[in-house]
Amino acid sequence: xxxxxxxxxxxxxxxxxxxxxxxxxxxxxxxxxxxxxxxxxxxxxxxxxxxxxxxxxxxxxxxxxxxxxxxxxxxxxxxxxxxxxxxxxxxxxxxxxxxxxxxxxxxxxxxxxxxxxxxxxxxxxxxxxxxxxxxxxxxxxxxxxxxxxxxxxxxxxxxxxxxxxxxxxxxxxxxxxxxxxxxxxxxxxxxxxxxxxxxxxxxxxxxxxxxxxxxxxxxxxxxxxxxxxxxxxxxxxxxxxxxxxxxxxxxxxxxxxxxxxxxxxxxxxxxxxxxxxxxxxxxxxxxxxxxxxxxxxxxxxxxxxxxxxxxxxxxxxxxxxxxxxxxxxxxxxxxxxxxxxxxxxxxxxxxxxxxxxxxxx
Numbered sequence: 001x002x003x004x005x006x007x008x009x010x011x012x013x014x015x016x017x018x019x020x021x022x023x024x025x026x027x028x029x030x031x032x033x034x035x036x037x038x039x040x041x042x043x044x045x046x047x048x049x050x051x052x053x054x055x056x057x058x059x060x061x062x063x064x065x066x067x068x069x070x071x072x073x074x075x076x077x078x079x080x081x082x083x084x085x086x087x088x089x090x091x092x093x094x095x096x097x098x099x100x101x102x103x104x105x106x107x108x109x110x111x112x113x114x115x116x117x118x119x120x121x122x123x124x125x126x127x128x129x130x131x132x133x134x135x136x137x138x139x140x141x142x143x144x145x146x147x148x149x150x151x152x153x154x155x156x157x158x159x160x161x162x163x164x165x166x167x168x169x170x171x172x173x174x175x176x177x178x179x180x181x182x183x184x185x186x187x188x189x190x191x192x193x194x195x196x197x198x199x200x201x202x203x204x205x206x207x208x209x210x211x212x213x214x215x216x217x218x219x220x221x222x223x224x225x226x227x228x229x230x231x232x233x234x235x236x237x238x239x240x241x242x243x244x245x246x247x248x249x250x251x252x253x254x255x256x257x258x259x260x261x262x263x264x265x266x267x268x269x270x271x272x273x274x275x276x277x278x279x280x281x282x283x284x285x286x287x288x289x290x291x292x293x294x295x296x297x298x299x300x301x302x303x304x305x306x307x308x309x310x311x312x313x314x315x316x317x318x319x320x321x322x323x324x325x326x327x328x329x330x331x332x333x334x335x336x337x338x339x340x341x342x343x344x345x346x347x348x349x350x351x352x353x354x355x356x357x358x359x360x361x
Contacts, residue, residue, distance in 0.1 A: 065125045065302050069100040074130045075114030078105045081245045081326040082290055085160065086130040088322045089292075092313045093306075103130075110134050110199065110360070112145060119147035123297030125306075129153065131291045133201045136345045140353035141199045141360045153293040155338035156303055157310045158331030160323060161287040163244040163263035164205045165273070167256050171235035177260040177279040180239065184215035193217035194228045194237040196246075199358050201288035204349055205262055206241040207356040212281060232256060243288055244269075245326035262286040269327045289331070291338055307335055 070093070074086045083105065090101035106114035111134035121127035129135070135149050147153075168174035172191075174183060184191050195203040198221040210216055217239060222228040225246045231237040233255060240247075244261065248269050251258050258273045264285045267273055276284040292310060294303060313319040314330045323330055331338075352358075 063301075065299070065305070066097055066099040068126060069102055070125070071127045072101055072103045072130050073114045073118050073127065074103055074105050075107060075111035075132065075134065076105065077107045081162065081243070081328070082130065082132055085290060085322060085326070085328070089130075089159070089310060089313060092318070093309060096309055110138055110141070110197075112138055112142065112147075115149070116146035118293070118295060119152035121295050123295040123299075125294065125298050125302035127295065128156070128306075129293040130159075131293045133288045133345070135291075135293070136342055137199065137201070137204065137349055137353070139346075140350055141358060143359075149342070152296050154296050154298050154303055155335050155342065156292040156294055157307045157335065158333055158338045158341055159290040159292060159310065159314070160328040160331050161263070161289045162326070162328050163261050163267060163287055164202050164241060165244045165247050165251075165261050166206070166209075166259040166276075167232070167240050167242070167247055167251065168259055169232050169235045169238055169240075170256050172238050174239070174259065175257045177274075177276065180259055181213050181215050184217060188216055189218055191217050191238045192220050194220050194222055194231065194240040194242075196225045196228060196242055197221055197223065199353075199360065201286070202241040202243060204352055204356075204358065205286040207358070208286060208349075208352050209262075209276060209281070209284070211352070211355065212284065245328070248327060263329065265329075267327050268324065287329070291331070291342070303335055 072086055072090050074083050076082055083103070087103050090103050094101040106117055108114075111132060115129060115131070115135050115138075118127055118129040131153075135153075138145060139149065166177070166180070168180065172183075174180050180191075193206055195206060197203065203219070203221065206217070206219075220237060222231075225242055228237065228240055228242065229246070229250065232240050233250075239259070244263075244267060247258075248267075250256065251270055251273075258270060260276045260279050261267055261270075261273050262276050262285065264275065264277060266275060292306065294306075311332050314323075314332045319330065
């Protein structure tokens with residue numbers, strides 16, 4: 001209301017600094033403010049009330065949020081680990097807030113379709129983006145985007161990190177990162193590398209490791225993990241870089257060999273699998289990740305409430321169990337923590353995209 005009175009005062013009493021009315025209104029008790037309005041001419045009083053109501057909806061929506069169902073957009077098809085985790089968190093939020101949270105899959109253009117739809121949504125807390133690494137990395141791949149990730153979204157909370165794993169087909173006989181590097185250096189360009197897609201986190205991570213270790217594999221991008229795994233089982237592809245959750249069942253069955261994990265710590269599901277950092281490259285870490293974002297302009301108290309609720313879920317027994325199903329690492333932290341993390345990802349991966357010329361024509 002203070003903003004409304006100050007705004008209308010500039011119109012009604014031109015030439016008076018608006019800050020004077022704002023300061024006076026802040027010091028004035030609500031009852032005194034209403035009494036003062038009684039002495040205004042009727043047209044002015046009516047205009048004051050109308051303007052105050054027009055300028056107040058963001059505060060009101062923040063206090064009453066959620067006032068209807070909330071849409072959580074997942075930018076990839078249903079059924080994958082990201083989608084399953086999004087639905088688990090949506091269900092938890094629905095229980096805590098007594099309001100429906102609907103997960104909507106809007107796939108296409110490497111995650112750009114879903115992200116763009118949320119960027120254009122009303123910033124009232126009723127449309128959220130369950131974001132992945134692509135929301136940061138796609139700026140390096142596409143010449144033009146319908147959204148600016150830094151400008152059009154407000155970060156809420158980092159939800160999870162997912163390790164990436166390098167595996168080798170049985171035909172290669174490779175069982176360690178040292179052996180892979182040695183074979184690749186001795187036979188440049190002869191070993192091929194499968195990834196679930198051009199420019200995916202698995203692809204960029206593999207490029208980063210090759211540049212760091214000084215070896216080169218011939219990249220073969222697939223349309224998802226399923227056809228890539230079929231070729232791996234059939235010994236049609238030599239090495240694969242993929243998200244760990246997809247590979248855990250077959251690695252446990254011994255269908256092929258794990259080479260190394262790209263996270264900073266070992267996997268609880270595959271404790272015998274060493275990390276890249278342990279295999280001669282200290283400090284190496286690369287993961288895919290999920291985070292919750294909202295359209296820019298979403299009320300800060302809605303952002304804070306969501307941050308608190310999701311952090312509580314991640315720290316709960318139910319949250320730990322849900323993440324453990326896919327061997328994901330819990331995120332958490334503040335909105336500012338997520339903002340800093342996303343900025344660090346831009347700095348980390350931008351040079352790799354450029355050096356490897358990873359683009360979408």
